[in-house]
Amino acid sequence: MSSLKSSMKDEQRSADAASISSMFVFTAEKAGMKGVDKQHVREIVHKMSKDSLYYQKSLRDNAKVEYRVARMRKQLACLSNGQLHRLEHEADARVVKLESLRDLTRIICVVDMDMFYAAVEMRDDPKLRDVPLAVGGLGMISTANYAARKYGIRAAMPGFIGKELCPKLHFVPVNMEKYKAVAAHIRALFEEYDPDFESFSLDEACLDLTDYVANNWQKYVLIAPDTSKVQEPEERWISTATGRAAIAGAVIKELRQKIFDCTQLTASAGIAVNAMLAKICSDMNKPNGQFLLPFTRDSVINFIRKLSVRKIGGVGKVMEKTLNEALDIHTGADLFAQRGKLCYLFSDKTASWLLQISLGIQVRREKLERKSFSRERTFGALNDPIKLEAKCLDICMLLAEDLEKANKAAKHVTFVYKGTDFARYSRSMSLATAIYTADDLYSIAVELLRRELPLSLRLMGVRAATLVSRFQSTTSPTTFSLAPASKKRQIVIKKFAEHVSDSATALPDKLAELNDRENIRCSDKHAPDSDPLLQLERNLMKPSSVLHSADTNVDGIYRPLAPCFKSMKARKVVIRPCPICGRPLNTLNNIKVNQHIDACVGTKMPSTSLTDGCGSKGIAVSQFFEYSTKRIKKTTTPCPICGKLLNTRNNLEVNAHVDVCVNRPLVNRKRGSNDGSTLDTYF
Secondary structure (H helix, E strand, C coil), rough: HHHHHHHHHHHHHHHHHHHHHCCCCCHCCCCCCCCCHHHHHHHHHHHHCCCHHHHHHHHHHHHHHHHHHHHHHHHHHHHHHHHHHHHHHHHHHHHHHHCCCCCCCCEEEEECCCCCCHHHHHHHCCCHHHCCCEEECCCCCECCCCHHHHCCCCCCHHHHHHHCCCCCCCCCCCCCCHHHHHHHHHHHHHHCCCCCCCCEEECEEEEHHHHHHHHHHHHHHCCCCCCCHHHCHHHHHHHHHHHHHHHHHHHHHHHHHHHHHHHCEEEEEEEECCCHHHHHHCCCCCCCCCCECCCHHHHHHHHCCCCHHHCHHHHHHHHHHHHHHHCCCCCCHHHHHHHHHHHCCHHHHHHHHHHHHHHCCCCCCCCCCCEEEEEEEEEEEECHHHHHHHHHHHHHHHHHHHHHHHHHEEEEEEEEEECCCCEEEEEEEHHHEEECCHHHHHHHHHHHHHHHHHCEEEEEEEEEEEEEEEHHHCCCCCCEECCHHHHHHHHHHHHHHHHHHHHHHHHHHHHHHHHHHHHHHHCCCCCCHCCCHHHHHHHHHHHHHHHCCCCCCCCCCCCHHHHHHHHHHHCCCCCCCCCCCCCCEECCCHHHHHHHHHHHCCCCCCEEEECCCCCCCCCHHHHHCCCCCCCCCEEECCCCCCCCEEEECCCHHHHHHHHHHHHHHCCCCCCCCCCCCCCCCCC
């Protein structure tokens, strides 16, 4: 019996470990990991991460993928043979169109530096060359050398898991400035061969060598490999696929040697007719090697059909799991064989893309103008508002540099963040005029951040979109306006709350001003009872009335506001009192402010008396918020500001009315000789 239980536990452990491969990117195979015991790595990953928040999030994501797979299987069960035959004919028609787009004349190369960050550290410190090395820390590994990869350690893996896999693993902190300086030398070499090369990252780039080979092929004829296979005259040598491949191989060999001479670092390269294939080829002969895929259709087809779908760029862990489990697709050949079902299950765009990669075709597109710029940073869990705002400023400064280099300005700013639950969120704001300076970007981004406080974050980013040329931006760098769509109810309420808070932080001056106005208004016998808005404003300024009342707030909890203002000033968290009940609110979290005001309008409030400065008859707050206990169809309650009766069951009407009231000046300072005993209403 015990052996049976042990066997069941082993099976469960193996099943859990097997599911890891589709949940974590760092369990995928990478160059230098061919001899690794994958089962052992998965078991360690499961053991070390099963209690983490990230693992729980991965389980939720995996459950969504499994649900999608189950749904696809049900769809396939309803697919008849006749329908499948028709879908295959439609897919074949697409294949014919795609074949007409196949271009075998281009010479594309992807150069990938070998373990770049680790190689730089090993170059600068020879003691690190023979030890398992990881650049990063216990939180995250940026890259690992080949000695560490033998244990299953790779980039994007948490450092504590790497330490469990290899107790002797040595960590070196990331030094981005050093890596950028080395990358600048390498990119200067790339420009000699392709001035318009595309950089994927600091250590990887894609070069189009077509023009370079066409203009410089003569000097490589004698050193090109496999020249014996070329039977054409020299003047026609470059027009053959074999000749161009030989020249391309010689060019890349020269480039890799230049990189080594300049940096003492090795690079691997892949050469093919398009970037997708070249990227795959760059991983074939790592480290310090190159792989050339012949420039013929047959070579491309044979290469792609033997390839695992996970090796193809764009196929990640989710798509791999979907293809494997829903369609039993594992290779490029399987992908093409199931083309009819692909058209049935996926959208036209996705199905066309999957057909393209099954044929080894990448449609060449003209370089489009960039639509957005984005900067993101990851860090350990952080909840201090001051530190979060400092991070936001750093990111905005980097983003402003990117916009300056591109001579662009943005009309749309998005704040992106990831909480400790690893869920990703975004908040955005549209602007009427374009901005590009770090100060302007920060003012928008930090506003979006403050609305969400309190937060505990581990990733923050800012994105600038709706780009225009700076010449089209007529506004000054320090002034901008919100788009009409952004002037919503939340901003109006926030401004009102800020007005109340500003007044509360300057109590002596404000109270003196109110007392002067009260002395004038007391001469009018109707004034004290006819201006409830002034009464409410004045009493909100007085800590001794509402703020220190024995009554509780809406949620039944007594909270004096004076300490809140001190706390707000110390932590720079924007806390304001509710203009109705006095409860402290984070006015930058507009959703909660709206919900609270809605509750205040429709909830019975304590009957706290508000007395004027002249000792006249007090005005009870309950007069503003009488709530009928009778269950009638239409419930009316006076507006807390102007006193107009409102149907509190109609939130839209109440919200619209409150918007108008709170956006009006609290006191009409331009009143002349009129007594001002009534307040105009708009509804």
